[in-house]
Amino acid sequence: MPDLPTLRPALAGEPALDSTTIALQALPEGHLLQIMGATERAVVEAAIAAAGLEGSDVREAGYRQWYVVGDKQLSSKTLRELTSALPAGTFLSDQSHGRVRIRLSGPHATKLLSTGTAVDLHDAAFPEGRSAITLFGHLSVHLTRKSAAGFELIVLRSFAEALYEELHAHAA
Amino acid sequence: MSSHRLSTGGQIDRARSVKFTFDGKALTGHPGDTLASALLANGIQLVGRSFKYHRPRGILTAGAAEPNALVTTGTGGRTEANTRATMIELHDGLNARSQNRWPSLGFDIGAVNGLLSPFLSAGFYYKTFMWPAGFWEKVYEPLIRKAAGLGKASYEADPDSYEKCWAHCDLLVIGAGPSGLAAALTAGRAGARVLLADEGFAFGGTLLTDRDARLSAMLAELEALPNVQCLPRTTVIGWYDDNVFGAVERVQKHVAEPDPGQPVERLWRIIAKQAILASGAEERPLVFGGNDIPGVMMAGAMRSYLNRQAVAPGKRVAVFTTNNAGYRTAADLEAAGVDVAAIVDPRATNEPGWNGKAKVLTNACIVDALGGKSVSGVSIAGASGVQRFEADAVAMSGGWSPVIHLACHRGAKPVWSDTHAAFLAPERQEGLSLAGAAAGLWSTEACLSDGSRKAAEALQLLGFAKVEPAFAEADAAQPAATPFWFAKGSKGKAFVDYQNDVNLKDLGLAVREGYGDVELAKRYTTNGMATDQGKLSNINAIGILAEARGVSPADVGTTTFRPFYTPVSFGALTGASRGKHFQPVRKSPLHDWAKKNGATFVETGLWYRAAWFPRAGETTWRESVDREVLNIRKNAGICDVSTLGKIEIFGRDAATFLDRVYCNGFAKLPVGKARYGIMLREDGMIYDDGTTSRFSDDHFFMTTTTALAAGVLTHLEFCAQTLWPELEVHFASSTDQWAQMAVAGPKSRAILSEIVDEDISDAAFPFMSARTVSLFGGKLEGRLFRISFSGELAYELGVPAGYGESVADAIMQTGEKHGICAYGAEALGVMRIEKGHVTHAEINGTVTPGDLGFGRMVSTTKPDFIGKVMLAREGMQASDRPRLVGVKPLDPKASFRTGSHILSDGAAATLENDQGYVTSSCYSPNLGHTIGLALIKNGPERIGEKVMIWNGLRNEFTDGVICSPVFIDPENEKLHA
């Protein structure tokens, strides 16, 4: 039997940035579950609570789609339990490795994001907790406002490095 | 050499000096100067040579419309040609050069073109160089290109960075003159999100020229409003659908050394709920002889240089005006101690209220300015005949044209107003209203009031309750304007379009020769073309055409206004998308695994795929690929196939859905099995292929080709959402979730058995099995598929992407004793050709399933699927369609290339004899010669036939023979091992 497999984060080796105006960092590759189906957000929240994932964040991800996001890695067993906790007609696709989370914050975060997305990020138009799937430059990203000057971006793993480096270059 | 700096006054910082060079000469100016004002302050009036006649030209305006004072700035990659000296903010180290002169600005050999001017009149391109035809390309054009022209671009890369950004606002105010400032104040006080953009470096517009005492308080208030964003040095360049505006901000074009952390220019895309165009009005030149001699200047520009930069245009100025602007300039000149030789006014009575020293000549015209590289005097035609006045500068004002370009970018037509003697745009369009001089109001008070009112109206449309105008209503009454198109009796050339050297006679000629229509006259004379797009010349040209045709300017109409308002650098349009950021790089989770195993990468779309893995001693790619192929067929290999598209398909109706999008059946696919599927387009041609597996009743897993991964998902979504929305089916792209490895070769089972916990013997895990498996003693779950592209015993193993590298390492480690090697896309390609498997080289958009030998896969029992009806057409089933076969050279030492065509033995090499072409080819290390796949008419019926393989591009002919497309293991014994 060869060595047990080890996880290699997509952005391992990419330097974090922490200046007075911008902070940029890759978030832990915990879990990211795509939930889809004819259901309501409250039902999804109830199901993830039942599976013991109270700390996870539920985010709008398009029509009748949600991302369940958290820092904890989930076992296949937990995933199966969560799948069975979902009502009929609601489905789960594990994207914990397929998508990567990046945190961007600081007084210039909004300005930096405006170089790529046409979503109006004014506090009134895009308040805390709001999510949007949008084009950032050439890439489709899922964007969530976590605080007044803090955002989280979710991007396909294969593009994570390209996005991170683009943000890093613009932030410098 | 008589323009100079006054000892007092101006909005410049005299305590500091700014060093710059012009044509290599070291000069100084002050902060607050433009390049143009600094040149004038240094007594430099001659700044360029004209396009066609190489006439000496000076500075005509103080703004964006400047047609003459085009210079080249910067050096190396920062070289920028054709920039307007009037728009360049003076800064330390500015290096500016004049253009279109040789050997020097003062002595230009090209000026001899002026002597040839009878041959260079309107339409000369069309007339003069007609014959002989060959002379055009070889002689005339190169000569003209050398003699006529503007600045030259640099071939070096621009070292600076550029940026694009989006912005949103309730109200965009374009122009920060009196109207714009009043609008921004009104909206800002009401709490609206306001963007205020002005192309100048200082806000104020005519309030600056007027030295209006109210300006500083207005600017301070705007600065203090957090909801107002001020964008100086920002030109709004276009108005687009849905009230989106484009703007270019010159962030660092006015600094000696740009901060590399900031862009030099930023392209804004502004989404405005409402906008106010307060772009002011452009002063019209007057058309008289010698009106291009350096020292002849727009009256408003002269006043601006005088009041803003304390620059006097000369010692003694003649003023030629049709309106009060010339009188204002005369008054300020006299106040500054400059003599005014005369005020020449073609109207019957002079402007009321003139009480200056200068004599006013009414019913009079300047017919000629005199001089060469500077003005020495003017000839004035009046009641008492023609008299000559000494003067070293001329101020001219032919009235005002509202700057309405942006308001007409979306199709609105300008309308001629007799009372304004100008074209006006509709005052209100959806999302945009015009304010102040842009709407034809000439007095400052009327502009302040109009800007306030228009802002209040715009905010009311957005639902703001009560908006208080910043300035009260003012009397908008103003005298009717008098149009004046040209002075009669000029001796010298009277220019209409300075930039294109179009003069009065050219327009007359255009009318006489039948090109009097405004669009035709533009092309015939070039009036209104090039970098200034006729900002100064168009209205005069229209007036002159109207007079020549005996109609109103309303009947002539205007040419079409299009974005951009002023020229935009390619840098700004490119933004950050250059070099490494031209397009994003897409990396497989096994990228670093391949890299550390020495892969050579190839770009496949945005992906970087491992192409082959060279080893020590291998000098050509073929050596590496041949070794990889031979080793896989003998032992085993591992290849990264993560780039294939992967789509999870969920839902009660997933099976039904798949039955409708694939031409073969999927409804009965058992759980735990994979099936090869062919997807057609609605026209019956193959769209894409791949395998789809079933993990549960309502969960399928589809793979697509790398190239069409995005396209197939979009297609599935289209079918599900627009064709059959009643089906319950959901898609999730999982391309990025899985690190997918192909492990192929006779030893692949032995290798994987050490990693996969379950039994994967042929009995337990036969060909086309697809199941979730446990790995590493239950430490990880993955998906195992027994599918094969190479024709060998093979598996594909998918593991969560983050574990990919580690699992690939483990497979390499386990496989070492079995002789495993890493292989890339090239070896994969060779093996699939050897096995006769198709890719998009064969699925080229013109092939049916039958063409590729999949005819019997197409379901005859399903009632419907995409492409079913059209596939049944007669032509789609014809036996003489090009169909898939193999080809090989008769002589194993001979070779041929992909793309070569097939000729019947003995047929001439003509298109008519074409029998088909080679879609894929490679050297087969197993067979020891070149092999190919080809689409040949009646192909399968011609196996064994001798043909000629013809490459017409390289004139290569290879004797070949048609054969089965399956070159290896036709009985599939290896596959099912």
Added chain:
Amino acid sequence: MASLITCPHCGQRPKEEFTIKGDAGLARPAPDAGADVWYDYVYLRDNPKGLHKEYWHHSSGCRRWLIVERDTVTHKVHSVSDAALAKLGGAA
């Protein structure tokens, strides 16, 4: 062409986030509808002046197919609805 499309799920977005497929007025014929009907469906398209309904895919956003009704002369967008919900009779 419009510069902005208001996606019923995502709000106002620039056209760069969308992919256009064309006439949304076409109904996919039944398999037995006959050659002429199928030929029209697959190959023939109107190029109307004025109001036109088109399929727009919010490809860089929610990935829903929308029906955009716009004026090909003025470029004004009159309505945007979710194609599936519109066909099922639901509100977009």
